[in-house]
Amino acid sequence: MLKFTSEHEWLNIENGVATVGITNHAAEQLGDLVFVELPAVGKSFSKGADAATVESVKAASEVYCPLDGEITEVNDAIVADPSLVNSDPQGAGWFFKLKLANPSDADGLLDEAAYKELIA
Amino acid sequence: MDDQTPLLKTPLHGLHLSLGAKMVPFAGYDMPVQYPAGVLKEHLHTRSAAGLFDVSHMGQVTVRARSGNNADAALALEALVPVDVAGLGAGRQRYAVFTNDDGGITDDLMITNRGDHLFLVVNAACKEADFAHLEKHLGGACVVTPIRDRALLALQGPLSEKALSILSPDVASMRFMDVISTTLVGAECIVSRSGYSGEDGYEISVPEDKAEELARALLAIEGVQPIGLGARDSLRLEAGLCLYGNDIDTTTTPVEGAIEWAIQKVRRKDGAREGGFPGAARILAELQNGAARRRVGLKPEGKAPVRAHTKLFADAEGKTELGEVTSGTFGPTVEGPVAMGYLPKSHAANGTTVFAEVRGKYLPVVVTALPFITQTYKR
Incomplete structure (x- = not known):
């Protein structure tokens, strides 16, 4: 199940675990990323908390935790090579996997059509 | 605005x-x-x-001596900048700063001797104030003409x-x-x-x-x-160059800002035209004795950029605050983060490690000679 947030994150949810990244639109807006900082595995976040940081040459931006949950895995490849987020934001440029505290919370997120409308 | x-x-x-x-x-x-x-x-x-x-x-502006003698315009402008303007040859340009009575910097600029007049280029955010400053102090001896x-x-x-x-x-x-x-x-x-x-x-x-x-x-x-x-x-x-408003401003003197190279000997103590610019007492003393703090190059050891206004500490626990970063970014040529900031004399020597507070962590940052790249000016 693919979901989106109005903060330009995508979530691919399978069995209560969401793979989270930033959208193509967000990656384009941020420009070439030069630094990514990911959360520690095992750490729990509330929805809206700062879970990761991305930096372009110009500025730093926070990536918010899209729902309540616990980090189960992070994508170290984007720390080693932040340009992966620009080249494949909705694939190889994923950020982290989040075990959702309440999987049904995902129902409140945007579907792809609603997200496309948001950025249109 | x-x-x-x-x-x-x-x-x-x-x-x-x-x-x-x-x-x-x-x-x-x-x-x-x-x-x-x-x-x-x-x-x-x-x-x-x-x-x-x-x-x-x-901002672009010309200054013409009413006497018709460009040397008079040069000497008049020397009352506003701690720089050798009279010794600037025709067809040559020089970096300068406007100072205030406290020795602070109100703008940085380029001065060109165009033979029969002076041509100045100043910062956008300061230009109207600079034009007024020039008119106020030089308007008697010179015609000051903003070029719009x-x-x-x-x-x-x-x-x-x-x-x-x-x-x-x-x-x-x-x-x-x-x-x-x-x-x-x-x-x-x-x-x-x-x-x-x-x-x-x-x-x-x-x-x-x-x-x-x-x-x-x-x-x-x-x-x-x-x-x-x-x-x-x-x-x-x-390239280690200052952005006015970030790295130098009214609260920093030229010596604190490490741009004393712009003050030629002739304007320093025992020079032929010693002083005679706003804030001269403080600036000349700092040229002799050093300033209490200095603008330095800062090379973060990790990969995280350390941005302007990041606080700098002597220790990794954030106990003793020393100063702050005034410019910081990722340097694409350096392929890593680069920054500049102010540190007290005690911590301003190249090779000194200080700690930058970034998102609750204290990241080691090494005081490094500027520029971060090799300048390729055709001298």
């Missing part, structure tokens, strides 16, 4: 839009922060080929000489800080061999009605690409 004030546009505004620039407000102007290539590629392109910058928002009908372009990078020579062969033999008049695309231009990227290059003052034609002529030359303010900032920071 409040939000209701409409943004000003440079003569190249339409060109920026047609090139797909992302525009942002800067010093009251709607300016290109980047083009579709993006900051990272624009930065690297400037260091490897040639980048064209619109810096028309900056000329654009200013910068062409920077190793291919600049080759590119600009196609439009005028006169520019090839110029050396760093030379200034000439020459004709480009049929327009009478003032060209200096200078810039603010750490690379060889030129700044070109051009009549506004010929600015777009000149910019398009330059962009048509192989190797020349448009570069936005984003890359201008990362280029100048790698």
Whole structure:
């Protein structure tokens, strides 16, 4: 199940675990990323908390935790090579996997059509 | 400036839009922060080929002695800057700062001796105040004329000489800080061999009605690409150059700001024209004894950029605060974070490790000689 947030994150949810990244639109807006900082595995976040940081040459931006949950895995490849987020934001440029505290919370997120409308 | 004030546009505004620039407000102007290539590629392109910058928002002003003798204008201007203006030869340019009575810096600028007058280029955000300052203090002896009908372009990078020579062969033999008049695309231009990227290059003052034609002529030359303010900032920071308002301002003296190289011997203690500028007592004393704090280069050890206003500490626990970062970014040429900031004399020596507070962590940062890159000026 693919979901989106109005903060330009995508979530691919399978069995209560969401793979989270930033959208193509967000990656384009941020420009070439030069630094990514990911959360520690095992750490729990509330929805809206700062879970990761991305930096372009110009500025730093926070990536918010899209729902309540616990980090189960992070994508170290984007720390080693932040340009992966620009080249494949909705694939190889994923950020982290989040075990959702309440999987049904995902129902409140945007579907792809609603997200496309948001950025249109 | 409040939000209701409409943004000003440079003569190249339409060109920026047609090139797909992302525009942002800067010093009251709607300016290109980047083009579709993006900051990272624009930065690297400037260091490897040639980048064209619109810096028309900056202030241009002439100062002419009422006596008709340009030496009188030079001596009059020396009352506002701690710099040897009288000794500046015709066709030569020099970096300067306006100081206030406390020794603080109210703007930095370039001064050119144009033979029969002086030509100054000042920062956009300060220009109206600078024009008024000049009129107030020099208006009696000199005619101060803000130039509002000329654009200013910068062409920077190793291919600049080759590119600009196609439009005028006169520019090839110029050396760093030379200034000439020459004709480009049929327009009478003032060209200096200078810039603010750490690379060889030129700044070109051009009549506004010929600015777009000149910019398009330059962009048509192989190797020349448009570069936005984003890359201008990362280029100048790698080159160790100050951004007025960030790295130097009214609260920093030239010695604290580590730009005392701009104060020639003749204006220092026991010089022929010692002092005689605002804040001279403090600045001359600091030249003798050093300042309590210094602007230094800072190289973060990790990969995280350390941005302006980040606090610097003596220890990794954040107990003893020392100062703050005034400019910080990722340096595309350095391939890592670079920054500048102020530290007390006790911690300002190259090689000293201090700690920058970034998102609750204390990251080691090493005091490093500026510039971060090798400048390639044609001296």
